[in-house]
Amino acid sequence: MKPNGEEERGQLRAHKNTHLKLMLTSLSAMAAETSTFPIDLTKTRLQLDSSSSSTTNAFRVASEIVREQGPLGLYKGLSPAIIRHLFYTPIRIVAYENLRNAVVSADGDGGGGGGSLSLSAKALAGGFSGVIAQVVASPADLVKVRMQADGRLVSQGLQPRYSGPLDALNKIVYTEGFGGLWKGVFPNVQRAFLVNMGELACYDHAKRFVIQNQIANDNIYAHTLASIMSGLSATTLSCPADVVKTRMMNQAAGKEGKIIYNSSYDCLVKTVRIEGLRALWKGFFPTWARLGPWQFVFWVSYEKLRQIAGLSSF
Structure with missing residues:
Protein backbone atom coordinates (compact mmCIF):
# COMPACT_ATOMS: atom_id res chain seq x y z
CA MET A 1 0.00 0.00 0.00
CA LYS A 2 1.48 3.32 -1.10
CA PRO A 3 1.54 6.21 1.38
CA ASN A 4 -1.03 8.89 0.71
CA GLY A 5 -0.15 12.52 0.00
CA GLU A 6 -0.33 13.54 3.65
CA GLU A 7 2.05 10.76 4.71
CA GLU A 8 4.49 11.66 1.94
CA ARG A 9 4.46 15.30 3.00
CA GLY A 10 5.05 14.24 6.61
CA GLN A 11 8.02 12.07 5.63
CA LEU A 12 9.46 14.87 3.49
CA ARG A 13 9.05 17.32 6.38
CA ALA A 14 10.78 14.95 8.80
CA HIS A 15 13.64 14.40 6.32
CA LYS A 16 14.06 18.15 5.82
CA ASN A 17 13.97 18.78 9.59
CA THR A 18 16.71 16.19 10.16
CA HIS A 19 19.01 17.95 7.66
CA LEU A 20 18.20 21.30 9.26
CA LYS A 21 18.98 19.96 12.75
CA LEU A 22 22.31 18.56 11.52
CA MET A 23 23.25 21.96 10.11
CA LEU A 24 22.18 23.91 13.21
CA THR A 25 24.00 21.45 15.46
CA SER A 26 27.21 21.88 13.44
CA LEU A 27 27.03 25.68 13.68
CA SER A 28 26.44 25.59 17.44
CA ALA A 29 29.21 23.04 17.97
CA MET A 30 31.71 25.16 16.00
CA ALA A 31 30.90 28.20 18.13
CA ALA A 32 31.20 26.22 21.37
CA GLU A 33 34.45 24.49 20.34
CA THR A 34 36.17 27.70 19.25
CA SER A 35 35.27 29.56 22.44
CA THR A 36 36.44 26.80 24.80
CA PHE A 37 39.34 25.23 22.88
CA PRO A 38 42.14 26.81 25.02
CA ILE A 39 40.68 25.04 28.08
CA ASP A 40 40.59 21.75 26.18
CA LEU A 41 44.25 22.18 25.17
CA THR A 42 45.21 22.85 28.79
CA LYS A 43 43.30 19.74 29.90
CA THR A 44 45.08 17.57 27.31
CA ARG A 45 48.52 18.81 28.40
CA LEU A 46 47.65 18.07 32.04
CA GLN A 47 46.53 14.54 31.21
CA LEU A 48 49.72 13.85 29.25
CA ASP A 49 51.84 14.96 32.20
CA SER A 50 52.97 11.69 33.82
CA SER A 51 54.62 13.33 36.82
CA SER A 52 53.02 12.97 40.23
CA SER A 53 53.96 16.52 41.22
CA SER A 54 51.11 18.51 42.76
CA THR A 55 52.62 21.78 41.55
CA THR A 56 51.36 21.23 38.01
CA ASN A 57 48.02 22.95 37.59
CA ALA A 58 45.85 24.27 34.79
CA PHE A 59 46.84 27.92 35.27
CA ARG A 60 50.57 27.12 35.16
CA VAL A 61 50.20 24.96 32.05
CA ALA A 62 48.20 27.65 30.23
CA SER A 63 50.69 30.34 31.26
CA GLU A 64 53.61 28.28 29.91
CA ILE A 65 51.84 27.79 26.58
CA VAL A 66 51.26 31.55 26.19
CA ILE A 82 36.34 21.70 14.37
CA ILE A 83 36.39 18.93 11.74
CA ARG A 84 35.71 16.35 14.46
CA HIS A 85 32.67 18.24 15.70
CA LEU A 86 31.25 18.53 12.18
CA PHE A 87 30.75 14.76 12.42
CA TYR A 88 30.62 13.94 16.14
CA THR A 89 28.15 16.45 17.54
CA PRO A 90 25.46 16.40 14.81
CA ILE A 91 25.38 12.59 14.80
CA ARG A 92 25.09 12.20 18.57
CA ILE A 93 22.58 15.02 19.14
CA VAL A 94 20.23 14.15 16.27
CA ALA A 95 20.55 10.40 16.89
CA TYR A 96 19.67 10.88 20.57
CA GLU A 97 16.62 13.01 19.78
CA ASN A 98 15.39 10.52 17.16
CA LEU A 99 15.92 7.56 19.51
CA ARG A 100 14.17 9.37 22.35
CA ASN A 101 11.20 10.37 20.24
CA ALA A 102 10.94 6.90 18.66
CA VAL A 103 10.74 5.25 22.09
CA VAL A 104 8.18 7.80 23.27
CA SER A 105 6.06 7.28 20.14
CA ALA A 106 6.29 3.50 20.58
CA ASP A 107 4.97 3.93 24.12
CA GLY A 108 1.97 5.77 22.72
CA ASP A 109 2.97 9.28 23.80
CA GLY A 110 2.33 11.46 20.81
CA GLY A 111 4.10 14.42 22.34
CA GLY A 112 7.50 13.17 21.25
CA GLY A 113 9.16 15.35 23.86
CA GLY A 114 10.73 12.65 25.98
CA GLY A 115 9.10 13.81 29.19
CA SER A 116 7.72 10.33 29.96
CA LEU A 117 11.09 8.57 29.56
CA SER A 118 13.03 7.55 32.65
CA LEU A 119 16.50 8.91 33.28
CA SER A 120 18.01 5.44 32.76
CA ALA A 121 16.33 5.11 29.34
CA LYS A 122 17.63 8.53 28.32
CA ALA A 123 21.10 7.56 29.59
CA LEU A 124 21.15 4.46 27.37
CA ALA A 125 19.95 6.45 24.35
CA GLY A 126 22.61 9.09 25.00
CA GLY A 127 25.40 6.55 25.45
CA PHE A 128 24.47 4.61 22.32
CA SER A 129 24.31 7.82 20.24
CA GLY A 130 27.72 8.86 21.53
CA VAL A 131 29.30 5.53 20.57
CA ILE A 132 28.09 5.77 16.96
CA ALA A 133 29.27 9.37 16.63
CA GLN A 134 32.69 8.70 18.18
CA VAL A 135 33.52 5.78 15.90
CA VAL A 136 32.93 8.05 12.91
CA ALA A 137 34.86 11.00 14.35
CA ASP A 150 53.08 18.56 19.78
CA GLY A 151 53.10 21.82 21.68
CA ARG A 152 55.00 20.08 24.48
CA LEU A 153 57.76 19.11 22.05
CA VAL A 154 58.05 22.73 20.89
CA SER A 155 58.33 23.92 24.49
CA GLN A 156 61.22 21.48 24.99
CA GLY A 157 63.04 22.87 21.95
CA LEU A 158 62.25 19.83 19.82
CA GLN A 159 60.82 19.67 16.32
CA PRO A 160 57.05 19.04 16.23
CA ARG A 161 55.94 15.81 14.62
CA TYR A 162 53.35 17.40 12.34
CA SER A 163 53.11 20.69 10.43
CA GLY A 164 49.32 20.60 10.16
CA PRO A 165 46.20 18.38 10.15
CA LEU A 166 46.77 16.96 6.65
CA ASP A 167 50.44 16.29 7.41
CA ALA A 168 49.42 14.51 10.62
CA LEU A 169 46.82 12.45 8.77
CA ASN A 170 49.30 11.43 6.06
CA LYS A 171 52.08 10.54 8.49
CA ILE A 172 49.79 8.50 10.74
CA VAL A 173 48.52 6.47 7.78
CA TYR A 174 52.05 6.03 6.38
CA THR A 175 53.73 4.98 9.65
CA GLU A 176 50.86 3.25 11.48
CA GLY A 177 48.59 2.11 8.67
CA PHE A 178 45.00 3.09 7.90
CA GLY A 179 43.88 1.35 11.07
CA GLY A 180 46.19 3.69 12.99
CA LEU A 181 43.61 6.43 12.50
CA TRP A 182 41.44 4.53 14.99
CA LYS A 183 44.17 4.12 17.60
CA GLY A 184 42.59 4.53 21.02
CA VAL A 185 39.11 4.00 19.59
CA PHE A 186 38.14 1.60 22.39
CA PRO A 187 38.83 4.02 25.29
CA ASN A 188 37.48 6.75 23.01
CA VAL A 189 34.18 4.89 22.63
CA GLN A 190 34.08 4.20 26.37
CA ARG A 191 34.50 7.89 27.06
CA ALA A 192 31.91 8.85 24.46
CA PHE A 193 29.38 6.47 26.01
CA LEU A 194 29.95 7.92 29.49
CA VAL A 195 30.07 11.57 28.35
CA ASN A 196 26.87 11.36 26.35
CA MET A 197 25.15 9.24 28.96
CA GLY A 198 25.83 12.01 31.47
CA GLU A 199 25.56 15.01 29.15
CA LEU A 200 22.53 14.33 26.95
CA ALA A 201 20.41 12.46 29.48
CA CYS A 202 21.20 14.90 32.28
CA TYR A 203 20.60 18.00 30.12
CA ASP A 204 17.32 16.62 28.81
CA HIS A 205 16.12 15.48 32.25
CA ALA A 206 17.34 18.58 34.11
CA LYS A 207 15.75 20.97 31.61
CA ARG A 208 12.38 19.24 31.87
CA PHE A 209 12.63 19.16 35.67
CA VAL A 210 13.31 22.91 35.76
CA ILE A 211 10.41 23.66 33.40
CA GLN A 212 7.88 21.25 34.94
CA ASN A 213 8.60 22.53 38.46
CA GLN A 214 8.23 26.13 37.20
CA ILE A 215 11.76 27.08 38.28
CA ALA A 216 12.12 28.70 34.85
CA ASN A 217 10.38 28.66 31.50
CA ASP A 218 11.90 27.03 28.42
CA ASN A 219 14.45 29.83 28.01
CA ILE A 220 18.11 30.70 28.58
CA TYR A 221 17.77 30.30 32.36
CA ALA A 222 16.52 26.73 32.07
CA HIS A 223 19.15 25.94 29.45
CA THR A 224 21.94 27.36 31.64
CA LEU A 225 20.91 25.39 34.74
CA ALA A 226 20.58 22.19 32.73
CA SER A 227 23.96 22.66 31.01
CA ILE A 228 25.74 23.17 34.36
CA MET A 229 24.28 19.95 35.76
CA SER A 230 25.01 17.94 32.62
CA GLY A 231 28.58 19.23 32.44
CA LEU A 232 29.30 18.20 36.02
CA SER A 233 27.83 14.70 35.66
CA ALA A 234 29.53 14.10 32.29
CA THR A 235 32.94 15.15 33.66
CA THR A 236 32.69 12.96 36.76
CA LEU A 237 31.73 9.91 34.74
CA SER A 238 34.12 10.36 31.83
CA CYS A 239 37.36 11.78 33.22
CA PRO A 240 39.12 8.42 33.88
CA ALA A 241 38.28 7.19 30.37
CA ASP A 242 39.36 10.57 28.98
CA VAL A 243 42.80 10.28 30.61
CA VAL A 244 43.28 6.76 29.22
CA LYS A 245 41.99 7.81 25.79
CA THR A 246 44.34 10.79 25.59
CA ARG A 247 47.42 8.75 26.55
CA MET A 248 46.55 5.89 24.21
CA MET A 249 45.95 8.19 21.26
CA ASN A 250 49.10 10.25 21.84
CA GLN A 251 51.55 7.34 21.89
CA ALA A 252 53.20 6.45 18.61
CA ALA A 253 55.45 3.44 18.07
CA GLY A 254 59.15 4.29 18.29
CA LYS A 255 61.93 3.18 15.94
CA GLU A 256 62.02 -0.25 17.60
CA GLY A 257 58.25 -0.55 17.54
CA LYS A 258 57.97 -0.21 21.31
CA ILE A 259 54.98 1.45 22.92
CA ILE A 260 54.26 2.38 26.55
CA TYR A 261 50.74 0.95 26.80
CA ASN A 262 49.61 -2.32 25.18
CA SER A 263 45.92 -1.67 25.72
CA SER A 264 43.54 0.71 27.44
CA TYR A 265 43.42 -1.66 30.43
CA ASP A 266 47.24 -1.71 30.55
CA CYS A 267 47.23 2.09 30.46
CA LEU A 268 44.68 2.22 33.27
CA VAL A 269 46.65 -0.18 35.48
CA LYS A 270 50.03 1.51 34.86
CA THR A 271 48.60 4.98 35.47
CA VAL A 272 47.08 3.96 38.82
CA ARG A 273 50.14 1.96 39.89
CA ILE A 274 52.68 4.68 39.06
CA GLU A 275 50.70 7.86 39.73
CA GLY A 276 47.92 6.77 42.07
CA LEU A 277 44.13 6.63 41.72
CA ARG A 278 43.79 10.41 41.64
CA ALA A 279 45.68 10.47 38.33
CA LEU A 280 42.52 9.16 36.64
CA TRP A 281 40.92 12.52 37.35
CA LYS A 282 43.87 14.58 36.10
CA GLY A 283 42.52 17.57 34.30
CA PHE A 284 39.14 17.29 36.09
CA PHE A 285 38.81 21.02 36.73
CA PRO A 286 39.76 22.20 33.21
CA THR A 287 37.56 19.41 31.79
CA TRP A 288 34.58 20.61 33.82
CA ALA A 289 35.54 24.25 33.25
CA GLN A 307 13.48 28.54 17.63
CA ILE A 308 14.47 30.87 14.77
CA ALA A 309 14.16 28.00 12.28
CA GLY A 310 10.66 27.20 13.52
CA LEU A 311 11.59 23.87 15.16
CA SER A 312 10.36 22.72 18.54
CA SER A 313 12.58 22.85 21.62
CA PHE A 314 15.10 19.98 22.00
Missing part, protein backbone atom coordinates in the same frame (compact mmCIF):
# COMPACT_ATOMS: atom_id res chain seq x y z
CA ARG A 67 54.80 32.40 27.26
CA GLU A 68 56.48 29.91 24.91
CA GLN A 69 54.14 30.00 21.89
CA GLY A 70 52.15 33.18 22.25
CA PRO A 71 48.33 33.47 22.59
CA LEU A 72 47.80 31.57 19.32
CA GLY A 73 49.49 28.57 20.92
CA LEU A 74 46.27 28.05 22.88
CA TYR A 75 44.54 27.23 19.58
CA LYS A 76 47.01 24.62 18.27
CA GLY A 77 44.91 21.75 16.96
CA LEU A 78 41.72 23.79 16.54
CA SER A 79 41.15 22.83 12.89
CA PRO A 80 40.95 19.04 13.48
CA ALA A 81 38.80 19.75 16.54
CA SER A 138 37.78 9.10 15.94
CA PRO A 139 40.39 9.88 13.22
CA ALA A 140 39.83 13.63 13.59
CA ASP A 141 40.02 13.25 17.38
CA LEU A 142 43.34 11.41 17.05
CA VAL A 143 44.82 14.18 14.88
CA LYS A 144 43.59 16.80 17.37
CA VAL A 145 45.24 15.06 20.35
CA ARG A 146 48.53 14.52 18.48
CA MET A 147 48.68 18.20 17.42
CA GLN A 148 47.85 19.40 20.92
CA ALA A 149 50.60 17.18 22.34
CA ARG A 290 35.43 23.50 29.53
CA LEU A 291 32.31 21.32 29.48
CA GLY A 292 30.29 23.87 31.42
CA PRO A 293 30.95 26.84 29.07
CA TRP A 294 30.95 24.50 26.03
CA GLN A 295 27.51 23.22 26.85
CA PHE A 296 26.25 26.68 27.75
CA VAL A 297 27.37 28.09 24.39
CA PHE A 298 26.19 25.03 22.49
CA TRP A 299 22.78 24.49 24.07
CA VAL A 300 21.81 28.16 24.28
CA SER A 301 22.78 28.79 20.65
CA TYR A 302 21.29 25.51 19.42
CA GLU A 303 17.96 26.05 21.19
CA LYS A 304 17.84 29.63 19.88
CA LEU A 305 18.65 28.55 16.32
CA ARG A 306 15.93 25.90 16.50
Whole structure:
Protein backbone atom coordinates (compact mmCIF):
# COMPACT_ATOMS: atom_id res chain seq x y z
CA MET A 1 0.00 0.00 0.00
CA LYS A 2 1.48 3.32 -1.10
CA PRO A 3 1.54 6.21 1.38
CA ASN A 4 -1.03 8.89 0.71
CA GLY A 5 -0.15 12.52 0.00
CA GLU A 6 -0.33 13.54 3.65
CA GLU A 7 2.05 10.76 4.71
CA GLU A 8 4.49 11.66 1.94
CA ARG A 9 4.46 15.30 3.00
CA GLY A 10 5.05 14.24 6.61
CA GLN A 11 8.02 12.07 5.63
CA LEU A 12 9.46 14.87 3.49
CA ARG A 13 9.05 17.32 6.38
CA ALA A 14 10.78 14.95 8.80
CA HIS A 15 13.64 14.40 6.32
CA LYS A 16 14.06 18.15 5.82
CA ASN A 17 13.97 18.78 9.59
CA THR A 18 16.71 16.19 10.16
CA HIS A 19 19.01 17.95 7.66
CA LEU A 20 18.20 21.30 9.26
CA LYS A 21 18.98 19.96 12.75
CA LEU A 22 22.31 18.56 11.52
CA MET A 23 23.25 21.96 10.11
CA LEU A 24 22.18 23.91 13.21
CA THR A 25 24.00 21.45 15.46
CA SER A 26 27.21 21.88 13.44
CA LEU A 27 27.03 25.68 13.68
CA SER A 28 26.44 25.59 17.44
CA ALA A 29 29.21 23.04 17.97
CA MET A 30 31.71 25.16 16.00
CA ALA A 31 30.90 28.20 18.13
CA ALA A 32 31.20 26.22 21.37
CA GLU A 33 34.45 24.49 20.34
CA THR A 34 36.17 27.70 19.25
CA SER A 35 35.27 29.56 22.44
CA THR A 36 36.44 26.80 24.80
CA PHE A 37 39.34 25.23 22.88
CA PRO A 38 42.14 26.81 25.02
CA ILE A 39 40.68 25.04 28.08
CA ASP A 40 40.59 21.75 26.18
CA LEU A 41 44.25 22.18 25.17
CA THR A 42 45.21 22.85 28.79
CA LYS A 43 43.30 19.74 29.90
CA THR A 44 45.08 17.57 27.31
CA ARG A 45 48.52 18.81 28.40
CA LEU A 46 47.65 18.07 32.04
CA GLN A 47 46.53 14.54 31.21
CA LEU A 48 49.72 13.85 29.25
CA ASP A 49 51.84 14.96 32.20
CA SER A 50 52.97 11.69 33.82
CA SER A 51 54.62 13.33 36.82
CA SER A 52 53.02 12.97 40.23
CA SER A 53 53.96 16.52 41.22
CA SER A 54 51.11 18.51 42.76
CA THR A 55 52.62 21.78 41.55
CA THR A 56 51.36 21.23 38.01
CA ASN A 57 48.02 22.95 37.59
CA ALA A 58 45.85 24.27 34.79
CA PHE A 59 46.84 27.92 35.27
CA ARG A 60 50.57 27.12 35.16
CA VAL A 61 50.20 24.96 32.05
CA ALA A 62 48.20 27.65 30.23
CA SER A 63 50.69 30.34 31.26
CA GLU A 64 53.61 28.28 29.91
CA ILE A 65 51.84 27.79 26.58
CA VAL A 66 51.26 31.55 26.19
CA ARG A 67 54.80 32.40 27.26
CA GLU A 68 56.48 29.91 24.91
CA GLN A 69 54.14 30.00 21.89
CA GLY A 70 52.15 33.18 22.25
CA PRO A 71 48.33 33.47 22.59
CA LEU A 72 47.80 31.57 19.32
CA GLY A 73 49.49 28.57 20.92
CA LEU A 74 46.27 28.05 22.88
CA TYR A 75 44.54 27.23 19.58
CA LYS A 76 47.01 24.62 18.27
CA GLY A 77 44.91 21.75 16.96
CA LEU A 78 41.72 23.79 16.54
CA SER A 79 41.15 22.83 12.89
CA PRO A 80 40.95 19.04 13.48
CA ALA A 81 38.80 19.75 16.54
CA ILE A 82 36.34 21.70 14.37
CA ILE A 83 36.39 18.93 11.74
CA ARG A 84 35.71 16.35 14.46
CA HIS A 85 32.67 18.24 15.70
CA LEU A 86 31.25 18.53 12.18
CA PHE A 87 30.75 14.76 12.42
CA TYR A 88 30.62 13.94 16.14
CA THR A 89 28.15 16.45 17.54
CA PRO A 90 25.46 16.40 14.81
CA ILE A 91 25.38 12.59 14.80
CA ARG A 92 25.09 12.20 18.57
CA ILE A 93 22.58 15.02 19.14
CA VAL A 94 20.23 14.15 16.27
CA ALA A 95 20.55 10.40 16.89
CA TYR A 96 19.67 10.88 20.57
CA GLU A 97 16.62 13.01 19.78
CA ASN A 98 15.39 10.52 17.16
CA LEU A 99 15.92 7.56 19.51
CA ARG A 100 14.17 9.37 22.35
CA ASN A 101 11.20 10.37 20.24
CA ALA A 102 10.94 6.90 18.66
CA VAL A 103 10.74 5.25 22.09
CA VAL A 104 8.18 7.80 23.27
CA SER A 105 6.06 7.28 20.14
CA ALA A 106 6.29 3.50 20.58
CA ASP A 107 4.97 3.93 24.12
CA GLY A 108 1.97 5.77 22.72
CA ASP A 109 2.97 9.28 23.80
CA GLY A 110 2.33 11.46 20.81
CA GLY A 111 4.10 14.42 22.34
CA GLY A 112 7.50 13.17 21.25
CA GLY A 113 9.16 15.35 23.86
CA GLY A 114 10.73 12.65 25.98
CA GLY A 115 9.10 13.81 29.19
CA SER A 116 7.72 10.33 29.96
CA LEU A 117 11.09 8.57 29.56
CA SER A 118 13.03 7.55 32.65
CA LEU A 119 16.50 8.91 33.28
CA SER A 120 18.01 5.44 32.76
CA ALA A 121 16.33 5.11 29.34
CA LYS A 122 17.63 8.53 28.32
CA ALA A 123 21.10 7.56 29.59
CA LEU A 124 21.15 4.46 27.37
CA ALA A 125 19.95 6.45 24.35
CA GLY A 126 22.61 9.09 25.00
CA GLY A 127 25.40 6.55 25.45
CA PHE A 128 24.47 4.61 22.32
CA SER A 129 24.31 7.82 20.24
CA GLY A 130 27.72 8.86 21.53
CA VAL A 131 29.30 5.53 20.57
CA ILE A 132 28.09 5.77 16.96
CA ALA A 133 29.27 9.37 16.63
CA GLN A 134 32.69 8.70 18.18
CA VAL A 135 33.52 5.78 15.90
CA VAL A 136 32.93 8.05 12.91
CA ALA A 137 34.86 11.00 14.35
CA SER A 138 37.78 9.10 15.94
CA PRO A 139 40.39 9.88 13.22
CA ALA A 140 39.83 13.63 13.59
CA ASP A 141 40.02 13.25 17.38
CA LEU A 142 43.34 11.41 17.05
CA VAL A 143 44.82 14.18 14.88
CA LYS A 144 43.59 16.80 17.37
CA VAL A 145 45.24 15.06 20.35
CA ARG A 146 48.53 14.52 18.48
CA MET A 147 48.68 18.20 17.42
CA GLN A 148 47.85 19.40 20.92
CA ALA A 149 50.60 17.18 22.34
CA ASP A 150 53.08 18.56 19.78
CA GLY A 151 53.10 21.82 21.68
CA ARG A 152 55.00 20.08 24.48
CA LEU A 153 57.76 19.11 22.05
CA VAL A 154 58.05 22.73 20.89
CA SER A 155 58.33 23.92 24.49
CA GLN A 156 61.22 21.48 24.99
CA GLY A 157 63.04 22.87 21.95
CA LEU A 158 62.25 19.83 19.82
CA GLN A 159 60.82 19.67 16.32
CA PRO A 160 57.05 19.04 16.23
CA ARG A 161 55.94 15.81 14.62
CA TYR A 162 53.35 17.40 12.34
CA SER A 163 53.11 20.69 10.43
CA GLY A 164 49.32 20.60 10.16
CA PRO A 165 46.20 18.38 10.15
CA LEU A 166 46.77 16.96 6.65
CA ASP A 167 50.44 16.29 7.41
CA ALA A 168 49.42 14.51 10.62
CA LEU A 169 46.82 12.45 8.77
CA ASN A 170 49.30 11.43 6.06
CA LYS A 171 52.08 10.54 8.49
CA ILE A 172 49.79 8.50 10.74
CA VAL A 173 48.52 6.47 7.78
CA TYR A 174 52.05 6.03 6.38
CA THR A 175 53.73 4.98 9.65
CA GLU A 176 50.86 3.25 11.48
CA GLY A 177 48.59 2.11 8.67
CA PHE A 178 45.00 3.09 7.90
CA GLY A 179 43.88 1.35 11.07
CA GLY A 180 46.19 3.69 12.99
CA LEU A 181 43.61 6.43 12.50
CA TRP A 182 41.44 4.53 14.99
CA LYS A 183 44.17 4.12 17.60
CA GLY A 184 42.59 4.53 21.02
CA VAL A 185 39.11 4.00 19.59
CA PHE A 186 38.14 1.60 22.39
CA PRO A 187 38.83 4.02 25.29
CA ASN A 188 37.48 6.75 23.01
CA VAL A 189 34.18 4.89 22.63
CA GLN A 190 34.08 4.20 26.37
CA ARG A 191 34.50 7.89 27.06
CA ALA A 192 31.91 8.85 24.46
CA PHE A 193 29.38 6.47 26.01
CA LEU A 194 29.95 7.92 29.49
CA VAL A 195 30.07 11.57 28.35
CA ASN A 196 26.87 11.36 26.35
CA MET A 197 25.15 9.24 28.96
CA GLY A 198 25.83 12.01 31.47
CA GLU A 199 25.56 15.01 29.15
CA LEU A 200 22.53 14.33 26.95
CA ALA A 201 20.41 12.46 29.48
CA CYS A 202 21.20 14.90 32.28
CA TYR A 203 20.60 18.00 30.12
CA ASP A 204 17.32 16.62 28.81
CA HIS A 205 16.12 15.48 32.25
CA ALA A 206 17.34 18.58 34.11
CA LYS A 207 15.75 20.97 31.61
CA ARG A 208 12.38 19.24 31.87
CA PHE A 209 12.63 19.16 35.67
CA VAL A 210 13.31 22.91 35.76
CA ILE A 211 10.41 23.66 33.40
CA GLN A 212 7.88 21.25 34.94
CA ASN A 213 8.60 22.53 38.46
CA GLN A 214 8.23 26.13 37.20
CA ILE A 215 11.76 27.08 38.28
CA ALA A 216 12.12 28.70 34.85
CA ASN A 217 10.38 28.66 31.50
CA ASP A 218 11.90 27.03 28.42
CA ASN A 219 14.45 29.83 28.01
CA ILE A 220 18.11 30.70 28.58
CA TYR A 221 17.77 30.30 32.36
CA ALA A 222 16.52 26.73 32.07
CA HIS A 223 19.15 25.94 29.45
CA THR A 224 21.94 27.36 31.64
CA LEU A 225 20.91 25.39 34.74
CA ALA A 226 20.58 22.19 32.73
CA SER A 227 23.96 22.66 31.01
CA ILE A 228 25.74 23.17 34.36
CA MET A 229 24.28 19.95 35.76
CA SER A 230 25.01 17.94 32.62
CA GLY A 231 28.58 19.23 32.44
CA LEU A 232 29.30 18.20 36.02
CA SER A 233 27.83 14.70 35.66
CA ALA A 234 29.53 14.10 32.29
CA THR A 235 32.94 15.15 33.66
CA THR A 236 32.69 12.96 36.76
CA LEU A 237 31.73 9.91 34.74
CA SER A 238 34.12 10.36 31.83
CA CYS A 239 37.36 11.78 33.22
CA PRO A 240 39.12 8.42 33.88
CA ALA A 241 38.28 7.19 30.37
CA ASP A 242 39.36 10.57 28.98
CA VAL A 243 42.80 10.28 30.61
CA VAL A 244 43.28 6.76 29.22
CA LYS A 245 41.99 7.81 25.79
CA THR A 246 44.34 10.79 25.59
CA ARG A 247 47.42 8.75 26.55
CA MET A 248 46.55 5.89 24.21
CA MET A 249 45.95 8.19 21.26
CA ASN A 250 49.10 10.25 21.84
CA GLN A 251 51.55 7.34 21.89
CA ALA A 252 53.20 6.45 18.61
CA ALA A 253 55.45 3.44 18.07
CA GLY A 254 59.15 4.29 18.29
CA LYS A 255 61.93 3.18 15.94
CA GLU A 256 62.02 -0.25 17.60
CA GLY A 257 58.25 -0.55 17.54
CA LYS A 258 57.97 -0.21 21.31
CA ILE A 259 54.98 1.45 22.92
CA ILE A 260 54.26 2.38 26.55
CA TYR A 261 50.74 0.95 26.80
CA ASN A 262 49.61 -2.32 25.18
CA SER A 263 45.92 -1.67 25.72
CA SER A 264 43.54 0.71 27.44
CA TYR A 265 43.42 -1.66 30.43
CA ASP A 266 47.24 -1.71 30.55
CA CYS A 267 47.23 2.09 30.46
CA LEU A 268 44.68 2.22 33.27
CA VAL A 269 46.65 -0.18 35.48
CA LYS A 270 50.03 1.51 34.86
CA THR A 271 48.60 4.98 35.47
CA VAL A 272 47.08 3.96 38.82
CA ARG A 273 50.14 1.96 39.89
CA ILE A 274 52.68 4.68 39.06
CA GLU A 275 50.70 7.86 39.73
CA GLY A 276 47.92 6.77 42.07
CA LEU A 277 44.13 6.63 41.72
CA ARG A 278 43.79 10.41 41.64
CA ALA A 279 45.68 10.47 38.33
CA LEU A 280 42.52 9.16 36.64
CA TRP A 281 40.92 12.52 37.35
CA LYS A 282 43.87 14.58 36.10
CA GLY A 283 42.52 17.57 34.30
CA PHE A 284 39.14 17.29 36.09
CA PHE A 285 38.81 21.02 36.73
CA PRO A 286 39.76 22.20 33.21
CA THR A 287 37.56 19.41 31.79
CA TRP A 288 34.58 20.61 33.82
CA ALA A 289 35.54 24.25 33.25
CA ARG A 290 35.43 23.50 29.53
CA LEU A 291 32.31 21.32 29.48
CA GLY A 292 30.29 23.87 31.42
CA PRO A 293 30.95 26.84 29.07
CA TRP A 294 30.95 24.50 26.03
CA GLN A 295 27.51 23.22 26.85
CA PHE A 296 26.25 26.68 27.75
CA VAL A 297 27.37 28.09 24.39
CA PHE A 298 26.19 25.03 22.49
CA TRP A 299 22.78 24.49 24.07
CA VAL A 300 21.81 28.16 24.28
CA SER A 301 22.78 28.79 20.65
CA TYR A 302 21.29 25.51 19.42
CA GLU A 303 17.96 26.05 21.19
CA LYS A 304 17.84 29.63 19.88
CA LEU A 305 18.65 28.55 16.32
CA ARG A 306 15.93 25.90 16.50
CA GLN A 307 13.48 28.54 17.63
CA ILE A 308 14.47 30.87 14.77
CA ALA A 309 14.16 28.00 12.28
CA GLY A 310 10.66 27.20 13.52
CA LEU A 311 11.59 23.87 15.16
CA SER A 312 10.36 22.72 18.54
CA SER A 313 12.58 22.85 21.62
CA PHE A 314 15.10 19.98 22.00
